Amino acid sequence: MALNIALAQLNYKLCDFTGNLVRIRRAIEQSASADLIVFSELCLSGYYPQDMVEEPGFLARQQAVLDQLLALSRQTAAALVVGAVTPNTGMGKPLHNSLLMIRQGEVVLTYHKQLLPTYNIFDERRHFEPGPDAPAVLVFNGKRIGFLICEDAWNNGGNDYTIDPVQALAKAGVDLIVSINASPSNVGKPAQRHGLFADMARRSGVPLVYVNQVGGNDQIVFDGGSFVVDPSHGVVHQLPLFEEATESLYFDGCFHLNNQSLTVPVSAAMEEDSEFYYRQIVLGLRDYAAKVGFRQVVIGSSGGIDSALTLALAADALGAENVVAITMPSQYSSVGSVSDSVDLCRNIGVSLLEHPIAELVGNYRGGFEHNFATKPSRLTVENLQARIRGTILMEYANHFGHLLLTTGNKSEISVGYCTLYGDTNGGLNIIGDLYKTEVFALARYYNQHHGCEFIPLAIINKEPSAELSEGQKDTDSLPPYPVLDEILKLHIEGARLRPVEYSAAQAFVQQLQQNGEQATIDRILGLIAKSEFKRRQAPPIIRVRNRAFGNGRQMPIAAQH
Incomplete structure (x- = not known):
């Protein structure tokens, strides 16, 4: 029968x-x-x-x-x-x-x-x-x-x-x-x-x-x-x-x-990892917003690849009419940080608002010097800009009832290349389990998937920078992302990687060691350990890889590494 x-x-x-x-x-x-x-x-x-x-x-x-x-x-x-x-x-x-x-x-x-x-x-x-x-x-x-x-x-x-x-x-x-x-x-x-x-x-x-x-x-x-x-x-x-x-x-x-x-x-x-990431993130954001009770999201638009990809994915998940972008240029922002944001948001149909922060930064710096009798350090000013932007975004989210999406990628979150209570502000991070090299790959896939250059090549090809000080580049503080990401994969995911990825990461790191780069590896591992307190306070991350930050990787803060 x-x-x-x-x-x-x-x-x-x-x-x-x-x-x-x-x-x-x-x-x-x-x-x-x-x-x-x-x-x-x-x-x-x-x-x-x-x-x-x-x-x-x-x-x-x-x-x-x-x-x-x-x-x-x-x-x-x-x-x-x-x-x-x-x-x-x-x-x-x-x-x-x-x-x-x-x-x-x-x-x-x-x-x-x-x-x-x-x-x-x-x-x-x-x-x-x-x-x-x-x-x-x-x-x-x-x-x-x-x-x-x-x-x-x-x-x-x-x-x-x-x-x-x-x-x-x-x-x-x-x-x-x-x-x-x-x-x-x-x-x-x-x-x-x-x-x-x-x-x-x-x-x-x-x-x-x-x-x-x-x-x-x-x-x-x-x-x-x-x-x-x-x-x-x-x-x-x-x-x-x-x-x-x-x-x-x-x-x-x-x-x-x-x-x-x-x-x-x-x-x-699927044909490629980027297709998988695209479908998982779009579904994850759509369900998170619906099940938590949000219809609209707001995202800070820096003109960089991370915020651009977040905006594009959010538009696909929720509809462009339900996504708001805010650009917040400072005295260190390049012309492209605004113009590229304008091009991106026009392409995907997202509303773009502008809220300059140079005057706010100046007022904070003056208040700091007046009340504490010393000038704020360069790092303090860099973090101050991120925190002012984070406050503006939360201000908007609170007033209009939007969900704030934060835009840090896994590479930056791993090594603490982010500002607590600044660019880590938000209710959800949809790209936080993607390494930076995967962010670039997904941005290219996004354009390919839509058959149009929605994410401008100017953004994809731009050298990554936080633009928090004059001439700043990510490579001033970190190894190039293709190098950094292989070190991170091996340390964070290790044998949990797919066999091909695991073998490739092992071979890459072994080659670095043979080339006398052990100090670079050790520095990165030290940054990962020192940044646990930031990850503990960061928004939830949509998981797309085998070992994601959160309950998938439980590490103590006060420990000898």
Whole structure:
């Protein structure tokens, strides 16, 4: 007997139980002929609710929508596979991360996630107790179906955990594995998933259905990309990346779509990293603004590449009419800092306002000298300009109700090449996980994607400068960005890099050492360590790489490095 399986890849808002139920209900309506509708991990609350699971009303609010879902299931022939937080009635942490199979108003199977990740951005053991080491198997429509939750499938060859839920299901003789997931996205992740699950299906000899959530929740973006795996052919079908989708397939031992057998492997890879970054950042900003409650954003426009890219991406995410740019020239600003901002904003249709700061800087300098009986140092004046600009931007954001986007890239944030309470002001940073070389590459991709030079080449080709003092260039304080970025990648991400990136960074840094540049490397590593206090106070960053600042890299401030 063939099984009609619907994959529901949806965009959830954290703890918006009622809104999430609306999405689930819509997917059920779209899958009227399905036998089994599969949703993602913790779909009732969205992933990851963090300490909200400890709030007194959390389980009651979830139960209220679960009761509605149970009632809804009585009106459909399909069985539903959903993810939910459930209470732990035994020893250990008070909760489980669970999978529920619902049919005709009853929960016919409950499975608790066995492998709870506590690495990188994950900290599930903080709230959840692992489920028992036992396979979850249910005979449904003549098929023995085994169930997993996300990390349960990531014990590659049994090297990371003492138990292997996949192996247990294979030994139980299942015909199909259904895995519900909330797998955060980063560059290279879709291809990594394909490789992992294709290998897992091949080794176990069992076909697999993988359903992931999509959308941005705070800094984390989920890319969807749900798929099915044939043991002989690998991943043979995938839902879109970065989009909601609900789609039905038939399974009779093999997968079929539109009466066609799915036997041709599909690729998860995009043509280039910049395309991936573009789609992830645009979705991440759009969801962050919508879920937090902002319609419009404001950005300081310096005429440099970072603010230009931020403006362009924001216009695509929210609409140009919802983006405001402010240029704030000082006595050290080049003519191009204003004219290039004018050209950029005209190209992308963004409103540009001007608020010169030279007089404000002069007043502050005079007040400093008068009250403290000494002239402010060059560094003090440089930081003063950044802080005045940051204050103006926050002033505008407060008055008009806009979200302020800060514009620092990962290279600058790594080494502290930014001013606390100045250019770090803001509610979100959308390019803060991109190294400077990636910022340039994404700006070029942006123009290519739009088929037009929206970001002027004058900005892309301009030598980077903070323009806080006469003739200042970034290279006065830092190595050239192609050099700096390889040092940073190796130190910050290391073996978490994709293999090709890791080998390239290792070879590059080794060559620097052979060329007598160890002092440069040591200086950069020292700057990274000394700048932790700035990163701790910086706005959230949309994560696009494997190891991002924030909860993905937890380092002490007061430590000997």
